[in-house]
Amino acid sequence: MVFCHCGRDAIIQTSWTSKNPGRRFYACPVQGSNCQFIGWFDQQRCQRCIDIIPGLLRAKNNLESEKTQLQQQNMNLEEENIKLQQENMKVEAKSRKLKKYLVFSWICFVMYVLAF
Structure with missing residues (x-):
């Protein structure tokens, strides 16, 4: 289990940027928090x-x-x-x-x- 910087269970989201299209990452479950991006779930494409x-x-x-x-x-x-x-x-x-x-x-x- 991965935790965000505020101590909550991190969720997995998908990046749709041109640099990392479709790459999943761990993020804070709280909308608008300062610890939005935690780390990559997937390997680099x-x-x-x-x-x-x-x-x-x-x-x-x-x-x-x-x-x-x-x-x-x-x-x-x-x-x-x-x-x-x-x-x-x-x-x-x-x-x-x-x-x-x-x-x-x-x-x-x-x-x-x-x-x-």
Whole structure:
């Protein structure tokens, strides 16, 4: 067990700096304390890892951002689709009503012609 400078049990956190990307370290569990960094949990990474991991993290963040934007666009399109379906139902109902009036007017016309 590793203890911080204030005597508490240290916690393990992950560094995301460009110098130590993904490297875990011991830290004080108290937010804002003076003994934040205590020591490294992991061994130092190879230079290739240090060079590659930041680029992978940027790519991951870009993909997550793009995913969020696409999800928002999808929600907007689904809302628009619902509105268009409702409008379509109203137009179809109006069309059926007009067809009934047309049939009724033709029946009246035929009856008028047959009456004379």
